[in-house]
Amino acid sequence: MRKLLDLYDAAEHAQDPALPQSRGIVLRGLQAGRSSSAMVQAVLEQLDARDLAAMVQTESGLDGQGRWLRLWLAPCSTQAWAPGHDTMQLAETLGLATQTSAADLQREILLTLLMSPTGLDVPSLDELVSTIRIRRNIVQAARRTTLAFDTHAAERPEDCWTYDEDKGFILLPGVPLIDALIKTTQPAVSGRLYSFSCYRATEYVILLGIAQELAQCNPELFERLQSLWQQRAIMSEEFHNVFLREQGSMDAPLPPLYYVPGDRVWFRNPDEASADACGFEGSWVMYLGGGEFTNFWKQGQPYTLTRKCVEIYHWRHGLYQDAQGESQIDEQRIEPLIEATLANPVELARVMALMTRWREARGVYTEAGGCMDTTREFARWVRPGSTDMPIPKT
Secondary structure: OHHHHHHHHHHHHOOOOOOOOOOOEEEOOOOOOOOHHHHHHHHHHHOOOHHHHHHEEEEEEEEOOEEEEEEEEOHHHHHHHOHHHOOOOHHHHHOOOOOOOHHHHHHHHHHHHHOOOOOEEEOOHHHHHHHHHHHHHHHHHHHHOOOEEOOOOOOOOOOOEEEEOOOEEEEOOOOOHHHHHHHHHOHHHHOOOOEEOHHHHHHHHHHHHHHHHHHHHOHHHHHHHHHHHOOOOOOHHHHHHHHEEEEOOOOOOOOOOOOOOOOEEEEEOOOHHHHOOOOOOEEEEEEEEOOEEOOOOOOOOOEEHHHHHHHHHHHHHHEEEOOOOOEEEOHHHHHHHHHHHHOOHHHHHHHHHHHOOEOOOOOOOOOOOOOEOOOEEEEOOOOOOOOOOOOOOO
C-alpha cells in the first residue's frame, strides 16, 4: 500500500487536465437512500480496496435502468501506471506479486477494469465481485495448464469422459465437472498431457473458471451446467455465444496494449500461405496479467507479447506440404529463427513493426495487416437475478 500511495502522489503532481479519461466501471442495482460517498466506500470495502479511495473518481445518476454509480481511476494514475492504456507493465510498476498472491492478482484485475477505456456496465456489486473472481480463477487455472498441441487428435481422461462424434466429450455418470476439467488440463493432477487445439484449450480453462464461481454463487445454474455436460458439450461458436461477451470491434478497437487478466485474446497469423496450415490460422491465448500470455504447450514458459508476435511471424518459414499435400508447420525448424530475431534488435524492431499492426478481417490478407486483435472476450454475468448466461436446459 505504501508504494501505491507514493506512486499516486507522484502521479497527482504530474496531472495534466487534458489526459483522456477512462470510462471505468458502471455499477447498477444500488441501494436507494445512500449517498455516493457511502456507496463508494461500500464498493471498495467489498472489493478489499479501501486504500484506492483517493485514486478513484466517481459520479452517479439515474436512468431508465435505475440508479448507477460510475467509478474510474484518476487520469493521473492511469497515465502514470498505464500510459496510453498499456496495462502490461502495471503489476511490475505497482510491485504486485500476481503469480503467488491471489490478492495481488485481484488488485491487478480491479485496477485494469477501473482503467477501462470503453466502460464495463455491471448489473450489481455482487456481479462485479464474481466477475473479478472468475478472472482470477481463469488465470490461476491457466497457469497450471499444460497440454499437448494437436489439431487432429483429442484426448481426455478415460475415467472422466466419453466421446460422441455428434456431442463431443461428455462427462461419465457421477463425475464432477470441475474435477474432470482440472484432471484434463493440469498434469500435476493427472500425471500426463492430453492433446488439444489452442481454441479448445481456452474453452476448458474458461469453463473451469466459470464453473468454480457458479458452484459458489449460483448452485442452481451450476447444476444445470453439470447436467448439460453429461449429455453434450458446448463448443466453438456456441461456446462463445453462451459463455462470453466481447468488447471492442474492428470499427472501434480497444487500445492495442490494454489487457485485463482473464481476457481471451486472438493473435492472427497475417501470412496467408502459412495460415492455411490447420491450427496456425492464429493463436488463442488467455492474458495472465503481468505482461504474460498463456503457453499451454510449455510448462512455466508463458509468452510475452514480443515472443508471441515473433513466433507467429516465423510460422511462414516453417511451412511445408506433407505426403498428403496438406500444409503443415515445422515448429522445430523455426525455433532457431525465433531466437535469432529476439537477439537482433534491428530485426526484432522490423518484425514487431509488422506484427503489431491491427489484424485484417477474416479472409483478407494484405501487406498492411498485422496480428493484433481489436477485441477481448470475457465471461458473462453469473449471479442469480442478473445472469445472462443462456446455459441450455436439459
